Amino acid sequence: MSGPSTYVPKSALGRWFESRLPIGGLIHSSFVVYPTPKNLNYFWAFGGILSLMLVAQIITGVVLAMHYTPEATMAFSSVENIMRNVNYGWLLRYLHANGASMFFFAVYVHIFRGMFYGSYKAPREVLWILGVIIFLLMMATAFMGYVLPWGQMSFWGATVITNLFSALPGIGEPIVTWLWGGYSVDNPTLNRFFALHYLLPFMIVGVVILHVWALHVTGQNNPAGVEVKSVERDTVPFTPYATIKDAFAMVVFLILYSWFVFYVPNYLGDADNYIVANPLVTPAHIVPEWYFLPFYAILRSIPSKLGGVIAMFGSIAILAFLPWLDTSKIRSGRFRPLFQIFFFGFVIAAMGLGYLGSKPPEGAYVIAGRLLSVYYFAYFLVILPLLGLFETPRTLPATIADDVLAKGGSAILAGAAQAPSTKG
Amino acid sequence: MAEPTRRDFLYIATGAAAVVGVGSVAWPLVSQMNPDASTLALASTEVDVSSIAEDSILTVKWRGKPVFVRHRTAKEIQEAQSVATASLIDPQSDQDRVKQSTLAGKARPEWLVVIGVCTHLGCVPLGHQGDYDGWFCPCHGSQYDPSGRVRRGPAPKNLEVPTYAFTADTKLTIG
Numbered sequence: 001m002s003g004p005s006t007y008v009p010k011s012a013l014g015r016w017f018e019s020r021l022p023i024g025g026l027i028h029s030s031f032v033v034y035p036t037p038k039n040l041n042y043f044w045a046f047g048g049i050l051s052l053m054l055v056a057q058i059i060t061g062v063v064l065a066m067h068y069t070p071e072a073t074m075a076f077s078s079v080e081n082i083m084r085n086v087n088y089g090w091l092l093r094y095l096h097a098n099g100a101s102m103f104f105f106a107v108y109v110h111i112f113r114g115m116f117y118g119s120y121k122a123p124r125e126v127l128w129i130l131g132v133i134i135f136l137l138m139m140a141t142a143f144m145g146y147v148l149p150w151g152q153m154s155f156w157g158a159t160v161i162t163n164l165f166s167a168l169p170g171i172g173e174p175i176v177t178w179l180w181g182g183y184s185v186d187n188p189t190l191n192r193f194f195a196l197h198y199l200l201p202f203m204i205v206g207v208v209i210l211h212v213w214a215l216h217v218t219g220q221n222n223p224a225g226v227e228v229k230s231v232e233r234d235t236v237p238f239t240p241y242a243t244i245k246d247a248f249a250m251v252v253f254l255i256l257y258s259w260f261v262f263y264v265p266n267y268l269g270d271a272d273n274y275i276v277a278n279p280l281v282t283p284a285h286i287v288p289e290w291y292f293l294p295f296y297a298i299l300r301s302i303p304s305k306l307g308g309v310i311a312m313f314g315s316i317a318i319l320a321f322l323p324w325l326d327t328s329k330i331r332s333g334r335f336r337p338l339f340q341i342f343f344f345g346f347v348i349a350a351m352g353l354g355y356l357g358s359k360p361p362e363g364a365y366v367i368a369g370r371l372l373s374v375y376y377f378a379y380f381l382v383i384l385p386l387l388g389l390f391e392t393p394r395t396l397p398a399t400i401a402d403d404v405l406a407k408g409g410s411a412i413l414a415g416a417a418q419a420p421s422t423k424g
Numbered sequence: 425m426a427e428p429t430r431r432d433f434l435y436i437a438t439g440a441a442a443v444v445g446v447g448s449v450a451w452p453l454v455s456q457m458n459p460d461a462s463t464l465a466l467a468s469t470e471v472d473v474s475s476i477a478e479d480s481i482l483t484v485k486w487r488g489k490p491v492f493v494r495h496r497t498a499k500e501i502q503e504a505q506s507v508a509t510a511s512l513i514d515p516q517s518d519q520d521r522v523k524q525s526t527l528a529g530k531a532r533p534e535w536l537v538v539i540g541v542c543t544h545l546g547c548v549p550l551g552h553q554g555d556y557d558g559w560f561c562p563c564h565g566s567q568y569d570p571s572g573r574v575r576r577g578p579a580p581k582n583l584e585v586p587t588y589a590f591t592a593d594t595k596l597t598i599g
């Protein structure tokens with residue numbers, strides 16, 4: 001969507017540099033003049049929020065690593081030392097631990113946004129799949145990070161999750177031994193998890209760059225789901241419009257983040273993780289971090305070891321096939337009356353699975369877990385493929401500008417476009 | 425077919441060197457993750473069983489894992505032996521599970537030695553719990569009988585029996 005940059009630096013030094021490495025022009029065309037659809041709502045602010053959280057995790061993480069010891073007999077006490085003795089150590093650790101939760105909260109909003117507005121549909125399939133890869137890398141990173149404090153949940157979470165691979169016939173056991181570097185989760189496991197926990201966030205940065213690149217090739221989707229027809233009528237420049245809106249959303253998000261960090265820093269954690277890892281005693285209830293609960297509930301719903309593992313990984317992998325499973329030509333859920341019902345059913349099912357994942361696997365919880373797991377998969381494999389064939393969509397607006405005008409935004413729109421600097 | 429040229433030779437030789445080179449570097453990179461020599465040099469563990477009263481279980485650590493040494497009651501042994509083996513999830517007779525429990529050729533079925541790792545996803549099951557009064561796994565609800573055999577899933581297999589031997593009346597060597 002962005003044409004060749006017409007950016008010319010103002011200073012002579014800038015021009016000298018630009019003719020040798022045109023990075024200014026790249027930034028200018030990607031984040032200043034880049035055309036963004038006029039009708040974006042606040043759900044579109046979560047991409048920026050996610051980038052902010054990635055940077056926050058890397059900064060707090062690198063600083064924590066300066067005080068942390070990745071060795072089984074010392075890891076737990078080194079984290080306690082961070083909490084009690086290191087200057088502002090409590091703050092850095094709480095920022096990092098709660099930052100992981102906020103990161104996942106934002107990514108779930110971002111994914112549901114894409115699912116409702118059909119952002120995965122052509123021509124954005126590659127963009128979507130890169131997003132699924134980022135999500136997978138985030139899960140691996142957070143899982144390994146949670147092992148580092150070497151508390152009871154760290155140890156037993158690591159044991160249960162690595163043991164998932166033992167379900168593979170034949171090669172399962174050797175793979176688990178290879179992952180552990182021993183016959184149980186122990187010091188070699190902790191040591192390699194630390195190395196990988198340090199590495200993966202930077203791989204995420206790499207995939208995020210590809211994700212944004214793909215985004216800037218196809219352009220953003222928007223709440224109406226119709227493509228930009230005229231850059232003049234349908235879009236506004238990224239700066240100042242999207243920049244200021246994203247910045248405002250980031251500040252609101254940071255208030256929520258700060259509330260967790262300063263008022264309830266352990267609310268999202270598990271008290272058992274303040275007990276040092278003991279390989280001989282399993283805690284009464286092993287519960288993963290909240291952001292893994294829906295998948296954990298799916299795992300436990302299947303009464304077979306291999307089946308449960310396949311269902312759990314399948315529930316994530318299926319996201320990558322979404323562009324081809326949804327047969328409807330209409331992108332935005334706003335114009336699909338039946339889809340809306342099933343979509344909100346899906347959101348409720350996903351949250352319900354999250355709730356069930358935190359409950360002991362017995363009685364009615366198991367039955368409810370099975371029903372919701374069936375709905376989860378049916379949404380992708382049955383509902384979306386069929387809905388596209390049978391549903392009658394509402395009439396789409398011809399252009400993004402028409403969509404905005406239909407909402408009575410004409411006066412504001414005209415005023416803002418003519419005088420961006422006056423208050424209104 | 426045209427005569428091979430010097431360029432063809434260089435092309436094939438370079439390609440072959442690349443394949444061998446990648447392979448010989450990739451394997452060490454994968455293999456270094458496996459247990460190292462110090463982990464493999466696994467020590468065996470000695471247990472004094474005289475302190476284990478009838479109807480109680482001692483947990484000892486071996487290779488970083490818990491091992492349960494269970495002193496079974498006559499009733500438990502009798503029940504474990506009378507189960508119809510074919511009906512089990514992982515069919516195995518009780519005699520088979522305690523066949524290493526012998527001293528001077530005499531069977532000692534009161535001693536059951538199993539690795540205390542649930543065969544589902546590796547939690548440590550709790551002794552004297554569950555419907556069979558064997559073990560109950562708190563993680564996903566698997567149940568084992570006093571022979572360590574799985575009676576209710578999701579665990580697919582019986583608790584593993586390590587290599588062990590009684591070297592004296594009260595001395596048990598695991599590993």
Ligand code: HEM
Pocket residue numbers: 054057058059060061062063064065068079093096097100103138141142143145146147148149197198201202204269
């Ligand atoms: C994608 C970004 C990241 C995520 C989602 C993430 C997640 C986590 C989580 C969930 C924990 C456990 C927190 C706790 O309960 O104590 C953790 C710990 C840790 N992380 Fe990260 N992390 C990220 C990036 C990094 C980076 C780049 C480093 C740099 C080395 C790092 C270093 C550490 C260290 C040293 C700990 C152990 C100290 C502690 O437990 O607070 N993290 N991480």
Ligand code: FES
Pocket residue numbers: 542543544545546547561562563564565566577578579
């Ligand atoms: S680990 Fe024991 S039931 Fe899952």
